[in-house]
Amino acid sequence: MKIKRRERDDVIILDFSGEITIGKGDVELRKEISDLVFSEKKKILLNLRKVDFIDSSGIGEIVRSFTTIQKNGGVLKLLHLEAKVRDLFTITRLITVFETFENEKDAVDSFKD
Template structure:
């Protein structure tokens, strides 16, 4: 898994590439924690190039969302496709996460 960090205004965007599983999911959590420590609490996670997410990945996304909400921040997901979307639907995550089809829509939602 690769994580690329970008910033647009006060929003931090993480482009994730590859598979999110037990072994690498904690890396995402740590990166979001680092952002919170720096005062960056508006996060977009781009799952466009994520082909697979397991239960550990789901757990990390939920706990990161919780950590951001605790400090008044928010996390939005973009480009949730195919098998990843299927997992989100099965686990009802579509009701708890703000999911957008494009980065522009997610950025607009922060304003």
């Protein structure tokens, strides 16, 4: 799993590619979020377009990221949930927790509200 970090209009976008599973991505995500909290970044968007498989550990790490950012006064949102990933978020009702977007501009603009 790879994470590429970029910034657009004060929003940090993390572009993921590959799998987010136990031992393959969950630890990298935790490190990235710790770094963003340390840097006092408050607006985080996880782009999951190129995530082809996620397991319950990966889902758990995204939830942990959400609560960590929130506890530090920030907001974390999700972009481009592929159909099977969206299914997992729907079954677990996490879709009711996260703000999700299919368009990057809409997602970035939503942080201005």
